[in-house]
Amino acid sequence: MESIHEILNEITSSKEGDVLATIIHVEGSAYRKEGTSMLFKGNGKEVGLLSAGCLEADLSYRVQETRVRKTPQTVTYDMSAEDDLSWGNGAGCNGIITVLIEPIDERMFNLLTELKTFLLNGTSVSMMKILSDDNNNVETLFLVDEKTFFGNCNEQNTVQLKSVLNELHDTNQKSGLQTIEPLETNVYLHTFHPKPRLFVFGAGKDAIPLVKLATLAGFFVTITDWRADQCSKEYFPDADQILVGFPSEIIPRLQLSTSDSAIIITHQFQKDKEILNHILNINLKYLGVLGGKKRIQRLLDGKQVESEINSPAGLKIGAEGPEEIAISIVSELIQRQRIKKTKHEQ
Numbered sequence: 001m002e003s004i005h006e007i008l009n010e011i012t013s014s015k016e017g018d019v020l021a022t023i024i025h026v027e028g029s030a031y032r033k034e035g036t037s038m039l040f041k042g043n044g045k046e047v048g049l050l051s052a053g054c055l056e057a058d059l060s061y062r063v064q065e066t067r068v069r070k071t072p073q074t075v076t077y078d079m080s081a082e083d084d085l086s087w088g089n090g091a092g093c094n095g096i097i098t099v100l101i102e103p104i105d106e107r108m109f110n111l112l113t114e115l116k117t118f119l120l121n122g123t124s125v126s127m128m129k130i131l132s133d134d135n136n137n138v139e140t141l142f143l144v145d146e147k148t149f150f151g152n153c154n155e156q157n158t159v160q161l162k163s164v165l166n167e168l169h170d171t172n173q174k175s176g177l178q179t180i181e182p183l184e185t186n187v188y189l190h191t192f193h194p195k196p197r198l199f200v201f202g203a204g205k206d207a208i209p210l211v212k213l214a215t216l217a218g219f220f221v222t223i224t225d226w227r228a229d230q231c232s233k234e235y236f237p238d239a240d241q242i243l244v245g246f247p248s249e250i251i252p253r254l255q256l257s258t259s260d261s262a263i264i265i266t267h268q269f270q271k272d273k274e275i276l277n278h279i280l281n282i283n284l285k286y287l288g289v290l291g292g293k294k295r296i297q298r299l300l301d302g303k304q305v306e307s308e309i310n311s312p313a314g315l316k317i318g319a320e321g322p323e324e325i326a327i328s329i330v331s332e333l334i335q336r337q338r339i340k341k342t343k344h345e346q
Contacts, residue, residue, distance in 0.1 A: 022102075074100050076099075107152055115192065128168075206325065262287050263313055
Protein backbone atom coordinates (compact mmCIF):
# COMPACT_ATOMS: atom_id res chain seq x y z
CA MET A 1 0.00 0.00 0.00
CA GLU A 2 0.96 3.66 0.00
CA SER A 3 4.05 4.57 2.01
CA ILE A 4 2.54 8.00 2.75
CA HIS A 5 1.04 6.74 6.01
CA GLU A 6 4.42 5.70 7.40
CA ILE A 7 5.96 8.92 6.09
CA LEU A 8 3.34 11.13 7.75
CA ASN A 9 3.97 9.38 11.07
CA GLU A 10 7.68 10.19 10.81
CA ILE A 11 7.24 13.92 10.14
CA THR A 12 7.04 15.58 13.54
CA SER A 13 8.41 19.07 12.93
CA SER A 14 9.24 21.59 10.23
CA LYS A 15 12.66 22.20 11.79
CA GLU A 16 14.24 18.78 11.25
CA GLY A 17 15.52 19.31 7.70
CA ASP A 18 13.20 16.63 6.31
CA VAL A 19 12.79 16.40 2.53
CA LEU A 20 10.04 14.64 0.58
CA ALA A 21 10.75 13.02 -2.80
CA THR A 22 7.80 11.94 -4.99
CA ILE A 23 7.61 10.22 -8.36
CA ILE A 24 5.43 12.50 -10.48
CA HIS A 25 5.94 10.98 -13.94
CA VAL A 26 6.99 7.64 -15.40
CA GLU A 27 7.61 6.75 -19.03
CA GLY A 28 7.93 3.04 -19.70
CA SER A 29 8.36 0.57 -16.85
CA ALA A 30 9.61 1.36 -13.36
CA TYR A 31 9.90 -0.30 -9.95
CA ARG A 32 7.37 2.17 -8.46
CA LYS A 33 4.72 4.31 -10.12
CA GLU A 34 3.49 7.91 -9.92
CA GLY A 35 2.42 8.85 -6.43
CA THR A 36 5.15 6.91 -4.63
CA SER A 37 6.95 9.03 -2.03
CA MET A 38 10.10 8.71 0.03
CA LEU A 39 11.12 10.71 3.08
CA PHE A 40 14.72 11.77 3.70
CA LYS A 41 14.89 12.84 7.33
CA GLY A 42 17.37 15.38 8.60
CA ASN A 43 18.86 12.78 10.97
CA GLY A 44 19.75 10.50 8.03
CA LYS A 45 16.83 8.12 8.33
CA GLU A 46 15.04 7.17 5.09
CA VAL A 47 11.41 6.07 4.91
CA GLY A 48 10.03 4.36 1.81
CA LEU A 49 11.64 3.53 -1.54
CA LEU A 50 11.37 5.01 -5.01
CA SER A 51 13.31 2.24 -6.71
CA ALA A 52 15.04 -1.06 -6.06
CA GLY A 53 18.04 0.95 -4.86
CA CYS A 54 18.97 2.48 -8.22
CA LEU A 55 17.99 6.09 -7.46
CA GLU A 56 18.46 6.54 -3.76
CA ALA A 57 22.22 7.21 -3.70
CA ASP A 58 21.95 10.04 -6.23
CA LEU A 59 18.77 11.32 -4.62
CA SER A 60 20.58 11.77 -1.31
CA TYR A 61 22.87 14.34 -2.99
CA ARG A 62 19.90 16.11 -4.57
CA VAL A 63 18.18 16.15 -1.19
CA GLN A 64 21.17 17.90 0.36
CA GLU A 65 21.02 20.52 -2.41
CA THR A 66 17.34 21.04 -1.62
CA ARG A 67 18.10 21.51 2.07
CA VAL A 68 20.71 24.17 1.28
CA ARG A 69 18.62 26.03 -1.32
CA LYS A 70 15.35 25.55 0.57
CA THR A 71 13.49 25.36 -2.74
CA PRO A 72 11.91 22.43 -4.60
CA GLN A 73 13.50 20.84 -7.64
CA THR A 74 12.70 18.08 -10.12
CA VAL A 75 15.16 15.54 -11.46
CA THR A 76 14.70 13.03 -14.27
CA TYR A 77 16.39 9.62 -14.31
CA ASP A 78 16.71 7.63 -17.52
CA MET A 79 16.82 3.99 -16.43
CA SER A 80 16.56 2.51 -19.92
CA ALA A 81 20.27 2.32 -20.77
CA GLU A 82 21.93 -1.10 -20.49
CA ASP A 83 25.64 -0.18 -20.58
CA ASP A 84 27.65 0.17 -17.38
CA LEU A 85 28.79 3.71 -18.22
CA SER A 86 25.28 5.16 -18.28
CA TRP A 87 23.46 6.56 -15.30
CA GLY A 88 22.08 3.83 -13.05
CA ASN A 89 24.85 1.35 -13.90
CA GLY A 90 22.96 -0.14 -16.80
CA ALA A 91 19.76 -0.95 -14.93
CA GLY A 92 17.95 -1.56 -18.22
CA CYS A 93 14.53 -1.00 -16.64
CA ASN A 94 13.17 0.74 -19.77
CA GLY A 95 11.76 3.56 -17.67
CA ILE A 96 12.28 7.32 -17.42
CA ILE A 97 11.35 8.61 -13.96
CA THR A 98 10.75 12.21 -12.90
CA VAL A 99 11.01 12.96 -9.19
CA LEU A 100 9.84 16.09 -7.37
CA ILE A 101 11.98 16.94 -4.32
CA GLU A 102 10.53 19.33 -1.73
CA PRO A 103 11.85 20.66 1.58
CA ILE A 104 9.36 20.27 4.42
CA ASP A 105 9.19 23.84 5.67
CA GLU A 106 6.60 25.13 8.12
CA ARG A 107 3.98 25.71 5.43
CA MET A 108 4.33 22.23 3.97
CA PHE A 109 4.49 20.66 7.44
CA ASN A 110 1.12 22.21 8.30
CA LEU A 111 -0.43 20.92 5.07
CA LEU A 112 0.89 17.39 5.66
CA THR A 113 -0.39 17.46 9.23
CA GLU A 114 -3.87 18.35 7.97
CA LEU A 115 -3.66 15.61 5.34
CA LYS A 116 -2.72 13.10 8.04
CA THR A 117 -5.76 14.08 10.11
CA PHE A 118 -8.19 13.44 7.25
CA LEU A 119 -6.58 10.10 6.36
CA LEU A 120 -6.70 8.92 9.97
CA ASN A 121 -10.40 9.79 9.99
CA GLY A 122 -10.94 7.50 7.00
CA THR A 123 -11.31 10.22 4.37
CA SER A 124 -9.66 10.23 0.93
CA VAL A 125 -7.91 13.44 -0.11
CA SER A 126 -6.98 14.53 -3.64
CA MET A 127 -3.96 16.74 -4.23
CA MET A 128 -2.79 19.06 -6.98
CA LYS A 129 0.72 20.50 -7.18
CA ILE A 130 1.06 23.47 -9.54
CA LEU A 131 4.60 23.56 -10.90
CA SER A 132 6.32 26.75 -12.03
CA ASP A 133 8.16 26.76 -15.35
CA ASP A 134 11.52 26.24 -13.62
CA ASN A 135 9.99 23.89 -10.99
CA ASN A 136 11.57 26.00 -8.25
CA ASN A 137 8.17 26.99 -6.92
CA VAL A 138 5.36 24.57 -6.12
CA GLU A 139 1.85 25.51 -5.00
CA THR A 140 -0.29 22.80 -3.41
CA LEU A 141 -4.05 22.41 -3.29
CA PHE A 142 -5.90 19.63 -1.43
CA LEU A 143 -9.54 18.63 -1.86
CA VAL A 144 -11.54 16.60 0.68
CA ASP A 145 -14.98 17.08 -0.85
CA GLU A 146 -16.73 19.65 -3.05
CA LYS A 147 -16.71 22.23 -0.29
CA THR A 148 -13.54 21.45 1.64
CA PHE A 149 -10.23 22.65 0.20
CA PHE A 150 -6.95 23.57 1.86
CA GLY A 151 -3.50 24.50 0.58
CA ASN A 152 -1.14 27.32 -0.35
CA CYS A 153 -2.48 27.90 -3.84
CA ASN A 154 -2.66 31.39 -5.34
CA GLU A 155 -6.26 32.59 -5.60
CA GLN A 156 -5.83 33.41 -9.30
CA ASN A 157 -7.35 30.67 -11.49
CA THR A 158 -8.46 28.79 -8.38
CA VAL A 159 -11.93 28.04 -9.78
CA GLN A 160 -10.55 26.14 -12.76
CA LEU A 161 -7.94 24.35 -10.67
CA LYS A 162 -10.62 23.21 -8.23
CA SER A 163 -12.70 21.90 -11.13
CA VAL A 164 -9.79 19.72 -12.33
CA LEU A 165 -9.15 18.49 -8.79
CA ASN A 166 -12.83 17.67 -8.31
CA GLU A 167 -12.77 15.50 -11.42
CA LEU A 168 -9.75 13.60 -10.11
CA HIS A 169 -11.46 13.05 -6.77
CA ASP A 170 -14.70 11.81 -8.34
CA THR A 171 -13.24 9.51 -10.99
CA ASN A 172 -10.09 8.26 -9.22
CA GLN A 173 -8.10 8.81 -12.39
CA LYS A 174 -4.43 7.86 -12.66
CA SER A 175 -1.86 9.91 -10.80
CA GLY A 176 0.66 11.93 -12.79
CA LEU A 177 1.40 15.12 -14.67
CA GLN A 178 -1.22 17.04 -16.62
CA THR A 179 -1.27 20.29 -18.52
CA ILE A 180 -4.26 22.56 -17.97
CA GLU A 181 -4.39 24.00 -21.46
CA PRO A 182 -6.37 27.25 -20.91
CA LEU A 183 -4.02 28.20 -18.10
CA GLU A 184 -0.89 26.70 -19.71
CA THR A 185 -0.10 25.27 -16.30
CA ASN A 186 1.63 21.98 -15.52
CA VAL A 187 0.16 20.19 -12.51
CA TYR A 188 0.78 16.94 -10.70
CA LEU A 189 -2.32 15.10 -9.50
CA HIS A 190 -2.67 12.34 -6.92
CA THR A 191 -5.33 10.97 -4.56
CA PHE A 192 -4.38 9.70 -1.10
CA HIS A 193 -6.54 6.99 0.43
CA PRO A 194 -6.84 5.93 4.08
CA LYS A 195 -5.28 2.64 5.05
CA PRO A 196 -7.63 -0.21 4.07
CA ARG A 197 -9.17 -1.76 7.18
CA LEU A 198 -8.84 -5.46 7.97
CA PHE A 199 -10.78 -7.08 10.79
CA VAL A 200 -9.45 -10.39 12.10
CA PHE A 201 -12.02 -12.33 14.11
CA GLY A 202 -10.18 -14.85 16.27
CA ALA A 203 -6.96 -14.41 18.25
CA GLY A 204 -5.50 -17.88 17.92
CA LYS A 205 -1.80 -18.52 17.30
CA ASP A 206 -2.34 -18.64 13.53
CA ALA A 207 -3.64 -15.05 13.67
CA ILE A 208 -0.27 -13.76 14.95
CA PRO A 209 1.66 -13.95 11.62
CA LEU A 210 -1.49 -12.85 9.73
CA VAL A 211 -1.79 -9.63 11.75
CA LYS A 212 1.94 -8.95 11.45
CA LEU A 213 2.06 -9.45 7.67
CA ALA A 214 -1.14 -7.52 7.02
CA THR A 215 0.21 -4.58 9.02
CA LEU A 216 3.47 -4.66 7.04
CA ALA A 217 1.42 -4.71 3.83
CA GLY A 218 -0.24 -1.44 4.82
CA PHE A 219 -3.56 -2.50 6.33
CA PHE A 220 -5.08 -0.95 9.43
CA VAL A 221 -5.58 -4.18 11.37
CA THR A 222 -8.10 -4.78 14.13
CA ILE A 223 -7.92 -8.07 16.02
CA THR A 224 -10.95 -9.05 18.09
CA ASP A 225 -11.80 -12.03 20.29
CA TRP A 226 -13.81 -12.76 23.45
CA ARG A 227 -10.79 -14.41 25.11
CA ALA A 228 -8.82 -11.65 26.85
CA ASP A 229 -5.87 -13.90 27.67
CA GLN A 230 -5.27 -14.43 23.92
CA CYS A 231 -6.39 -11.10 22.50
CA SER A 232 -3.71 -8.81 23.92
CA LYS A 233 -0.82 -6.55 22.96
CA GLU A 234 1.55 -9.25 24.19
CA TYR A 235 0.57 -11.53 21.31
CA PHE A 236 -0.36 -8.85 18.77
CA PRO A 237 2.10 -5.95 19.16
CA ASP A 238 1.63 -4.97 15.51
CA ALA A 239 -2.16 -4.65 15.61
CA ASP A 240 -3.54 -1.12 15.24
CA GLN A 241 -6.55 -1.96 17.39
CA ILE A 242 -7.36 -4.76 19.86
CA LEU A 243 -10.99 -5.31 20.87
CA VAL A 244 -12.00 -7.85 23.49
CA GLY A 245 -15.63 -8.95 23.61
CA PHE A 246 -18.21 -11.29 22.18
CA PRO A 247 -19.23 -10.87 18.51
CA SER A 248 -22.67 -9.51 19.42
CA GLU A 249 -20.98 -6.77 21.48
CA ILE A 250 -18.12 -5.90 19.14
CA ILE A 251 -19.51 -6.07 15.60
CA PRO A 252 -22.15 -3.29 15.95
CA ARG A 253 -19.36 -0.94 17.07
CA LEU A 254 -17.15 -1.59 14.04
CA GLN A 255 -19.24 0.30 11.47
CA LEU A 256 -18.16 -2.09 8.73
CA SER A 257 -18.41 -0.84 5.15
CA THR A 258 -17.96 -2.11 1.61
CA SER A 259 -14.34 -0.93 1.63
CA ASP A 260 -13.42 -3.17 4.59
CA SER A 261 -12.04 -6.72 4.68
CA ALA A 262 -12.59 -9.43 7.27
CA ILE A 263 -11.11 -12.82 8.13
CA ILE A 264 -12.92 -15.28 10.42
CA ILE A 265 -10.51 -17.67 12.16
CA THR A 266 -11.88 -18.38 15.64
CA HIS A 267 -11.69 -22.17 15.06
CA GLN A 268 -14.99 -22.48 16.94
CA PHE A 269 -17.88 -23.47 14.71
CA GLN A 270 -20.65 -21.67 16.62
CA LYS A 271 -18.63 -18.45 16.97
CA ASP A 272 -17.73 -18.51 13.25
CA LYS A 273 -21.41 -18.98 12.49
CA GLU A 274 -22.43 -16.10 14.74
CA ILE A 275 -19.84 -13.74 13.22
CA LEU A 276 -20.75 -14.76 9.68
CA ASN A 277 -24.44 -14.09 10.30
CA HIS A 278 -23.63 -10.62 11.66
CA ILE A 279 -21.50 -9.46 8.72
CA LEU A 280 -22.80 -11.52 5.79
CA ASN A 281 -25.04 -8.84 4.29
CA ILE A 282 -22.54 -5.97 4.38
CA ASN A 283 -20.96 -6.88 1.01
CA LEU A 284 -17.39 -6.40 2.23
CA LYS A 285 -14.50 -5.90 -0.14
CA TYR A 286 -13.16 -9.24 1.06
CA LEU A 287 -14.60 -11.87 3.39
CA GLY A 288 -12.42 -14.87 4.16
CA VAL A 289 -13.18 -17.90 6.31
CA LEU A 290 -10.79 -20.71 7.15
CA GLY A 291 -12.05 -24.13 6.15
CA GLY A 292 -13.43 -25.71 3.01
CA LYS A 293 -16.63 -25.29 1.02
CA LYS A 294 -18.51 -27.99 2.95
CA ARG A 295 -17.83 -26.22 6.25
CA ILE A 296 -19.13 -22.96 4.76
CA GLN A 297 -22.36 -24.66 3.75
CA ARG A 298 -22.75 -25.95 7.29
CA LEU A 299 -22.08 -22.47 8.68
CA LEU A 300 -24.78 -21.10 6.37
CA ASP A 301 -27.17 -23.97 7.09
CA GLY A 302 -27.12 -24.71 3.39
CA LYS A 303 -28.72 -21.41 2.34
CA GLN A 304 -27.50 -19.55 -0.75
CA VAL A 305 -26.11 -16.04 -0.27
CA GLU A 306 -25.16 -13.27 -2.67
CA SER A 307 -22.06 -12.18 -0.77
CA GLU A 308 -18.76 -13.64 -1.97
CA ILE A 309 -17.12 -15.78 0.69
CA ASN A 310 -13.50 -16.76 0.13
CA SER A 311 -13.14 -20.21 1.60
CA PRO A 312 -10.63 -21.49 2.13
CA ALA A 313 -9.19 -18.00 2.54
CA GLY A 314 -5.97 -17.22 0.67
CA LEU A 315 -4.48 -17.76 -2.75
CA LYS A 316 -4.00 -21.37 -3.77
CA ILE A 317 -0.23 -21.71 -3.34
CA GLY A 318 -0.22 -24.99 -1.43
CA ALA A 319 0.32 -23.14 1.85
CA GLU A 320 0.98 -25.15 5.01
CA GLY A 321 1.34 -23.88 8.56
CA PRO A 322 0.39 -20.48 10.05
CA GLU A 323 3.11 -18.43 8.31
CA GLU A 324 2.50 -19.75 4.80
CA ILE A 325 -1.27 -19.51 5.21
CA ALA A 326 -0.85 -15.92 6.41
CA ILE A 327 1.20 -15.15 3.29
CA SER A 328 -1.48 -16.64 1.05
CA ILE A 329 -4.25 -14.65 2.77
CA VAL A 330 -2.41 -11.33 2.72
CA SER A 331 -1.53 -11.93 -0.94
CA GLU A 332 -5.21 -12.42 -1.73
CA LEU A 333 -6.10 -9.27 0.24
CA ILE A 334 -3.57 -7.25 -1.78
CA GLN A 335 -4.85 -8.76 -5.01
CA ARG A 336 -8.41 -7.78 -4.11
CA GLN A 337 -7.33 -4.21 -3.35
CA ARG A 338 -5.54 -3.91 -6.69
CA ILE A 339 -8.26 -5.53 -8.82
CA LYS A 340 -11.07 -3.49 -7.34
CA LYS A 341 -9.06 -0.29 -7.74
CA THR A 342 -8.29 -1.05 -11.39
CA LYS A 343 -11.95 -1.74 -12.19
CA HIS A 344 -12.97 1.49 -10.49
CA GLU A 345 -10.45 3.47 -12.47
CA GLN A 346 -11.81 2.10 -15.71
